[in-house]
Amino acid sequence: MFTLDRPVTFSQDIKKSRFIAFAAPVTGEEDAKTFLAAHSDPDANHNCWAWRSGQTYRFSDHGEPSGTAGKPILQAIDGQTLDNVAVLVIRWFGGILLGSGGLMRAYGGTAAACLRLGETSPVIAYVSATLSCPFSDLALVKSRLSATPNLRLEREDFTGTGANMLLSVPAVEAERLTRLLSDLTSGRVNLHIPD
16 A cells, blocks of 8 residues: 655536545545645635545535546546545536536546546554663664654653663564564563563
8 A cells, every 4th residue: 555745636627617635645534634625725616525534535516427436536546546635626617517427527637637646655554552661781782673664653762771662663673673673682682572
C-alpha cells in the first residue's frame, strides 16, 4: 500500500461541466472530514468524495445519482493501491447530462488522474516498543536505533542508571531489532513489544 506525500489537484472540463479534484494524505476519519470541509465549495453543484484509512472508508454522491460519484472515486483510490487518502471531486454543472455511465467515468477518471499526479510513499506499519538501557550501552544502542530505517524515538526519559525509551518501530524491523539489541548488549537491553 502507498499514500500520497502531499496534497495534489487536477481539473478538467467534460461536456461543459467543470470537474476539480483535490486529493491529500489523511490520518483517519477526523482528518478526512477536516480536509473535505476545508476544500468543499458550497457554490458548486456537487461536492462528491471518498476516503480510505485502513479498513475504514466512506464515500458520498452528494446529489448525483446513487453509485455514480463517490464509489468511482473510492475505486480510483483502491485501483492505485492507496491508503490514508481522501479525494474530493467538485462539479459545476455545464448544462449537458452525462448519464450514469458518463458520471461514473467523469468522477472516477478525474479522481484517478489527480491521484496519478501525486508522489507516493509506502505505508509503513508500526509497533510500539519500550526499552531500558544502562548508560554503559546507551551510545551503542542509540547508534543502532538511528541506523534502523523509519524508526521513531517517541520519548526518552533518563534515570539514575540509564534511559527508558518509547519507540515506534516498523513492524518488519521489530524482530530483527530485538535480536540485534540483545546480542549487542549481551542481553542487558531488550526491546519489549506489548501484545
